[in-house]
Amino acid sequence: MTDKSSVKFNRICFIGIGLIGSSIARAARLHGLADEIVCAARTHDTRRTALELGVVDHAYENPVDAVKGSDLVIFCTPVGTYGAIAGAISPALEKGAIVSDVGSVKKMVVDAIEPHIPDGVDFVAGHPVSGTEKSGPAAGFAELFEGRWCILTPSAKSGEAAVEKLSAFWTAIGSNVEKMEPAHHDLVLAITSHVPHLIAYNIVGTADDLEEVTQSEVIKYSAGGFRDFTRIAASDPTMWRDVFLHNKDAVLEMLGRFSEDLTALQRAIRWGDGDALFQMFSRTRAIRRQIIDAGQETAEPDFGRTGQHEDDA
Amino acid sequence: MTDKSSVKFNRICFIGIGLIGSSIARAARLHGLADEIVCAARTHDTRRTALELGVVDHAYENPVDAVKGSDLVIFCTPVGTYGAIAGAISPALEKGAIVSDVGSVKKMVVDAIEPHIPDGVDFVAGHPVSGTEKSGPAAGFAELFEGRWCILTPSAKSGEAAVEKLSAFWTAIGSNVEKMEPAHHDLVLAITSHVPHLIAYNIVGTADDLEEVTQSEVIKYSAGGFRDFTRIAASDPTMWRDVFLHNKDAVLEMLGRFSEDLTALQRAIRWGDGDALFQMFSRTRAIRRQIIDAGQETAEPDFGRTGQHEDDA
Numbered sequence: 001m002t003d004k005s006s007v008k009f010n011r012i013c014f015i016g017i018g019l020i021g022s023s024i025a026r027a028a029r030l031h032g033l034a035d036e037i038v039c040a041a042r043t044h045d046t047r048r049t050a051l052e053l054g055v056v057d058h059a060y061e062n063p064v065d066a067v068k069g070s071d072l073v074i075f076c077t078p079v080g081t082y083g084a085i086a087g088a089i090s091p092a093l094e095k096g097a098i099v100s101d102v103g104s105v106k107k108m109v110v111d112a113i114e115p116h117i118p119d120g121v122d123f124v125a126g127h128p129v130s131g132t133e134k135s136g137p138a139a140g141f142a143e144l145f146e147g148r149w150c151i152l153t154p155s156a157k158s159g160e161a162a163v164e165k166l167s168a169f170w171t172a173i174g175s176n177v178e179k180m181e182p183a184h185h186d187l188v189l190a191i192t193s194h195v196p197h198l199i200a201y202n203i204v205g206t207a208d209d210l211e212e213v214t215q216s217e218v219i220k221y222s223a224g225g226f227r228d229f230t231r232i233a234a235s236d237p238t239m240w241r242d243v244f245l246h247n248k249d250a251v252l253e254m255l256g257r258f259s260e261d262l263t264a265l266q267r268a269i270r271w272g273d274g275d276a277l278f279q280m281f282s283r284t285r286a287i288r289r290q291i292i293d294a295g296q297e298t299a300e301p302d303f304g305r306t307g308q309h310e311d312d313a
Numbered sequence: 314m315t316d317k318s319s320v321k322f323n324r325i326c327f328i329g330i331g332l333i334g335s336s337i338a339r340a341a342r343l344h345g346l347a348d349e350i351v352c353a354a355r356t357h358d359t360r361r362t363a364l365e366l367g368v369v370d371h372a373y374e375n376p377v378d379a380v381k382g383s384d385l386v387i388f389c390t391p392v393g394t395y396g397a398i399a400g401a402i403s404p405a406l407e408k409g410a411i412v413s414d415v416g417s418v419k420k421m422v423v424d425a426i427e428p429h430i431p432d433g434v435d436f437v438a439g440h441p442v443s444g445t446e447k448s449g450p451a452a453g454f455a456e457l458f459e460g461r462w463c464i465l466t467p468s469a470k471s472g473e474a475a476v477e478k479l480s481a482f483w484t485a486i487g488s489n490v491e492k493m494e495p496a497h498h499d500l501v502l503a504i505t506s507h508v509p510h511l512i513a514y515n516i517v518g519t520a521d522d523l524e525e526v527t528q529s530e531v532i533k534y535s536a537g538g539f540r541d542f543t544r545i546a547a548s549d550p551t552m553w554r555d556v557f558l559h560n561k562d563a564v565l566e567m568l569g570r571f572s573e574d575l576t577a578l579q580r581a582i583r584w585g586d587g588d589a590l591f592q593m594f595s596r597t598r599a600i601r602r603q604i605i606d607a608g609q610e611t612a613e614p615d616f617g618r619t620g621q622h623e624d625d626a
Contacts (some may be wrong), residue, residue: 080587104537129534132614133601139614149533178533188530191520193537199512200538202578204597206571207504217501219600219607220462220491221442224417224506225513225545227610230601232538237594244582244590255579258519259572265515266568269557274393277557281550284517287532288446288543294532297540301445301452303616 007033007168013070014039015063015085017050018236019131020102021076022140025055027173030142040066050137064092072169075101079109080242086116095120098162102128104189104239106153106182108246114157122162125153125182128175129193133234146174147295153182190250194243195258197232198251201240204233320346320481326383327352328376328398330363331549332444333415334389335453338368340486343455353379363450377405385482388414392422393555399429408433411475415441417502417552419466419495421559427470435475438466438495441488442506446547459487460608466495503563507556508571510545511564514553517546 012028014021017039028034039056040063041047047059060066067073067089075082082101093099099117103109109125117123130148132139150170154163167177180188207218207226218226244251268276291297298304325341327334330352341347352369353376354360360372373379380386380402388395395414406412412430416422422438430436443461445452463483467476480490493501520531520539531539557564581589604610611617 129537131537134614148536151534176533184525188526188534189537191516191523191526192531192534192539196516196538196542198578199516199575200541201594201597202575203504203509203512203571204600205593206567206574208596208600209570209574210504212497213501213504215600215603218505219603219609220489221464221501221505222604222609223461224442224444224502225509226505227601227604228513228541228545229509230597230604230610231616232541233594233597234601235594237591237598240594241587241590245585245587248582248585251582252579254519255575255582257522258516259575259579261519261522262512262515262568262572265511266565266572269561269564269568272558272561274554274558277554278550280518281514281546281548281553283521284514284543284546285550287517287521287528288540288547290528290532291535291540291543296532296535297543298618301447303544303618305611305616 007165007172009034009072009169011036011038011070012072012074013066014056015066015073015075015089016077017041017046017056017059017137018076019135019139020128020144021074022050022053022055022137023142023144024074024076024102024173026140026142027145028169029055031172033169033172034072038066038070046137053137055137055140063089067092067094067097069094071097073097073099075099075103075113078239078242079103079105079112079246082109083112086113090116090118093118093121097121098166099123100126100166102126104193104243105247106151106185110153110155110182114155117157121157122159123155123157124163124166125155126166126170127151127153127185127189128170129189131235133231135236143174145170148175150175150177151185152177152179153185154179155182186247186250187253190247190254194247194251195254197235197240198244198255199258200229200231200233203229320478320485322347322385322482324349324351324383325385325387326379327369328379328386328388328402329390330354330359330369330372330450331389332448332452333441333457334387335363335366335368335450336455336457337387337389337415337441337486339453339455340458342368344485346482346485347385351379351383359450366450368450368453376402380405380407380410382407384410386410386412388412388416388426391552391555392416392418392425392559395422396425399426403429403431406431406434410434411479412436413439413479415439417506417556418560419464419498423466423468423495427468430470434470435472436468436470437476437479438468439479439483440464440466440498440502441483442502444548446544448549456487458483461488463488463490464498465490465492466498467492468495499560499563500566503560503567507560507564508567510548510553511557511568512571513542513544513546516542
């Protein structure tokens, strides 16, 4: 309904230019959605990489310099940094600008940023539900958001026109867009993303600590299932620390349910209750089928893994 | 060290012809390791499929008929069926035959089969650590074992020559072969395979049970990490029920450690201990790197998932 010309920005500013920021920048460039793309990044290395890759036109150390003249500012740093940065850039934000973010939690983000948004500026929190286990500007790619969902969580300072424009931006780079209450977002993502990451990190840690099984054995026989978990357990540690610190209530709620259910399975194993195990293991196939049918997963066996044999003797 | 000619069998018999059995059969055919390949399968559908696909030359309903004249017999049914089948086929086993299996637990398998092995027949339990989430004879493929490890657990009735011949067979179809004590195998696989499957089944069940988050939301936002778990939670329920019933002690031991570690992470989240979370999340990247370096995993981001966007509008 909104054509691409209506979502063009003069200058898009990324605060932080890792996997997600650099992927949005590449996609915006590819689809001609910005005249100029800039970023703020703390380290010289990141700024140089982003410039060398052509992901941004200018890279600044200080976010205040980066946001000047920008009509779209997107926070792409770990969520724990948002409050301080929002306070710092507040006076430099242009009238009419839209401020957004890509953080994996939303209630805390609204609370941290919104008080710093001046009159005449809109704030629309957002979360593209996509990514890989890689980090940094070189890991980004323009197609990352294609067919994935981006959740916007409008709040008090989200003008309707700004929500529509940001929605059209995400649609233009291939996303499906959904609007949601921030607190509901945090509950949904706790089960679809946060707790899965926590248990993946956890089992990789448990395996690493064993005395009776060597690390070499864990690695050799990881194709039994374990290796799947190491992928998300290779995700950025700072980003994930901040997610868990800032979505505490929803994560603890979902984790409590997970542990309760696991205890029931443990009991079925201890008492040899094969019927309970079979019943549990039978109901879970249907969900994968639905995820594949919804276009959110490959139908290929084993994720269509390729290339891992190429170097074998 | 053993050339392929020395591992040729006259007639290989698969008891059960699902994903694993049919993959071995295809690989044996591809590499010319058998003059004749037969199977026993309970259902008419499975026998017809295996015959139509050319995976076997003959398919029998009764395992006793299938093992006659076979010099290699491989159990490929759920491990809970092994004892009864071994008792039934025992009188029909040919002198000089090797009996093996592909079960995911080994101590119980040795206990269930070995008493039924007559003099003049060797028994060498085995476990190829490979597979996909698919089931049935049509899901098999000859390359499934390439670069993966196959664990043999020789026991009282495993003659040295039989162990060497079976080892050469697995090597010929692309596997790396390792020998191990049955009980140690069960401990290693509890952490690299069984507990990962259990927690994957468990979180998919937890998500399915929620009242506050709809199933449609779980499916739409599964790319946040959840979808990874649905792959192994789509594995064959009968096979996995039997694994947990027959590797109880090792699974409960590893599950206890997993839960203990998860409780520590839960506590760190509740008390806002960011340092503990960061430290835990930082140590797990190295393990994935080692799995990739060992040729047991693709280095591609996101498992190199492909094709899931092709049907998107």
